[in-house]
Amino acid sequence: MPQGSGKDKLAGKAKEAMxxxxxxxxxxxxxxxxxxxxxxxxxxxxxxDR
Incomplete structure (x- = not known):
């Protein structure tokens, strides 16, 4: 997983929930x-990567 993609998804979920x-x-x-x-x-x- 590229650096930042997981962070973006997690931050996005938190923002959406808030x-x-x-x-x-x-x-x-x-x-x-x-x-x-x-x-x-x-x-x-x-x-x-392919």
Whole structure:
């Protein structure tokens, strides 16, 4: 796993959860974006190893 992808996904999940708990839709959306960024990094890194 590339450095940062897991961190992005974890931080994104935390942000999304915090947004849901507080009713902050913007923070929730930011969390989803961070998770997607982490997933994209993971997929890009996997293709480079083949």
């Amino acid at each position: 947004g849901k708990m507080t009713g902050n839709r913007r923070k929730e959306a930011e969390g989803k974006v961070e998770q997607a960024k982490g997933e994209a990094k993971k997929k890009l890194h996997g293709r480079g």
